[in-house]
Amino acid sequence: MDEQKNNPNEQDEQPKLDQHDAPAGKYIRLKPFVFIMLIFVLILSTTGITMFALTFGDEKVVDVGAPERREFQKLYQAYDELKAGYYADINQETLVNGAINGMIDSLGDPYSDYMNQEEAAQFHENISSSFQGIGAEIQERNGYISVVSPIKNSPAEKAGILTNDKIMAVDGESIQGMGASEAVLLIRGEKGTSVTLTIQRGELTEPMEITIVRDEIPIETVYADMLEEKVAHIQITSFSENTYDELLSAISEMEEAGMKALVLDVRQNPGGLLTSAIDISNLFIEDGMPLFQTKEKGKDADIYVATNGTKVKVPVSLLIDGGSASASEILAAAMSESAGIKLVGLNTFGKGTVQTANELTDGSNMKFTTAKWLTPEGNWIHEKGIAPDVKVEYPSYTQLPYLDASLQMKNGVLSDQVKSAEEMLTAIGIDPGKIDGLFDNQTETAVKQVQKEAKLEETGILTGETTYALMDRLRLKIEKEDPQLLKAKNLILEELAK
Incomplete structure (x- = not known):
């Protein structure tokens, strides 16, 4: 709204009536200056009465502004008491953000969320041309952060992240109870940096750690x-x-x-x-x-x-x-x-x-x-x-857990990771012997075959590049032998043949 500009000559333009022009016994028109002063005195008097009433009288005497919303009285009381009595300094913005977060969390809706300025910027980035991170869609569900799906060809997909994986911690910090927007801020980061996710896959399996190197995630869809x-x-x-x-x-x-x-x-x-x-x-x-x-x-x-x-x-x-x-x-x-x-x-x-x-x-x-x-x-x-x-x-082999490439699996080791490796070897057509989680002579021979075909040193130890080579072989098999795609293709060909 434009401000109204005062005219400095406005008073001079008002009609004037001097005393000698007034007939005796008649009302006299006041000059503008005197009239303005009387209004000013009246305003001061009214203000004084109002202040007196507010200070010494019934607080209901004066009703100014919009009526107070009673449903917020408890919120205001809690805020004031925290500000006044909490033992440490309180960040006002954090307190207000927390209150809004609490209201939205109380809806029990995993798709409703409050985002502060930084989180909102990340949200808008999601629909831009690219962003930097691991490339996975997540949501909060029942107090846990779950993966909806990894983005195709993203670091998350290449690392073996699957739909419905629960992310329990990020770089060792528990994220249980966090909203999706908060979790995203921890998971995302600059290209070339790494993040370690603690993943729970299924209810009965032990959590596993997956380290992922962040990258530029192009929104090529x-x-x-x-x-x-x-x-x-x-x-x-x-x-x-x-x-x-x-x-x-x-x-x-x-x-x-x-x-x-x-x-x-x-x-x-x-x-x-x-x-x-x-x-x-x-x-x-x-x-x-x-x-x-x-x-x-x-x-x-x-x-x-x-x-x-x-x-x-x-x-x-x-x-x-x-x-x-x-x-x-x-x-x-x-x-x-x-x-x-x-x-x-x-x-x-x-x-x-x-x-x-x-x-x-x-x-x-x-x-x-x-x-x-x-x-x-x-x-x-x-x-x-x-x-x-x-x-x-x-x-079934598409649901196998990710293998931790930092581990050294060798002869004599007994673990769930060894069992998963044995299942992967079987899926790609290399016989590891009995699938029992024990890394034995036959498992070692199978690993040497993987290393030979990948032109790696034939140590018989499953670690580092050998682990990645095994998982890459399995990924290629999944892409090549896609039973759902083959079925969809055959349905179309049947329709064409009619």
């Missing part, structure tokens, strides 16, 4: 390759700002290569931007058909429908698994219910809510759930997920 018989395989790893454009480019590339069918893949895709999910869903759904619904408290559902535009014309199937969450599930539900596209793989994660991030005046941010989202047919998949049309399990 679409990967395409052509399979046999001109069936394209396009994987979407997250729904970010540029994902739709990346997908259009990948589809064009595959069309130029002669694509006859498409297997779209959102396994291990934790979601992302709703707008991206809408744009991508629109590629596969006919104009006017529903994509999904949103339902806010006390309101009728809003139905989002497909619009005109670019459409994929070839037969499609969609790969899903337990790491497919949020926007991935919106896409899966739309493709299944509005286009009859077959879903292959495993049950999805089950996130059926929509969050809005509201920036506060100091740059901090409250991200909280504002609506449910429903499938085109009105189903709420929250904490249930979406079941595939064709269920295909992962091979």
Whole structure:
């Protein structure tokens, strides 16, 4: 609002009436100066009475400002007593942030979170072109930080982090009870630095430590390759700002290569931007058909429908698994219910809510759930997920725990890590002998074979580069012998053959 400027000559412009101009016995018009002084005296008198009433009288005599909200009286009392009586100095900002955090935590919603300025900056970075860290989507669930899914080709994926791994500690510091935003600040860091995560995989296994070297995590979200018989395989790893454009480019590339069918893949895709999910869903759904619904408290559902535009014309199937969450599930539900596209793989994660991030005046941010989202047919998949049309399990060896490359496993050692190594050796076709956790002569011979094929010194000791070579062999096998992808491909070929 512009300030009103006082005119220095304003008083001179007022009409004046001197005493000698006034008839006897008539009222006299006061000069402006005298009138202003009287008003000033009146204001001072009123202020004095008010101050007297506030100081010595009933405190209800004067009611100024907005009425106090009674629901906050206990909060104010707690704040004042802490400020006055706590034995050490208190940071006011920390206290206020803690109060807001407490309110949001009391909702019991793992998707609602308060972020201070630093955490809010990290949040905005998530949907930018890149960030530095380990590359894993996490969430707080039941007091623990759990991995939703590692980002494809990220340090987290290469180190063996899996969906549903619980992160118990970061660099030896327990993070139990932390929110996801707090945990992210500890896990992320500059490229080239390392972080050690203490991972709990399953309820019965012992926690293990995984050291990961942070890197630049590019938000490249679409990967395409052509399979046999001109069936394209396009994987979407997250729904970010540029994902739709990346997908259009990948589809064009595959069309130029002669694509006859498409297997779209959102396994291990934790979601992302709703707008991206809408744009991508629109590629596969006919104009006017529903994509999904949103339902806010006390309101009728809003139905989002497909619009005109670019459409994929070839037969499609969609790969899903337990790491497919949020926007991935919106896409899966739309493709299944509005286009009859077959879903292959495993049950999805089950996130059926929509969050809005509201920036506060100091740059901090409250991200909280504002609506449910429903499938085109009105189903709420929250904490249930979406079941595939064709269920295909992962091979058991894909769930093996990470091997700690800093350990030396050699003849005579008995441990769970040795047992996992024996299972890995078996999976890649090298016989380690009996799988019992005991590193014996046969295990040593198997390790020497790995070292020979990897052109490493044949010591028979599983450590360092040998451990990484073994895990790389297993990863290549998983990628090559992907039973879910093969099933999805065969379904498409059957459809083409009809």
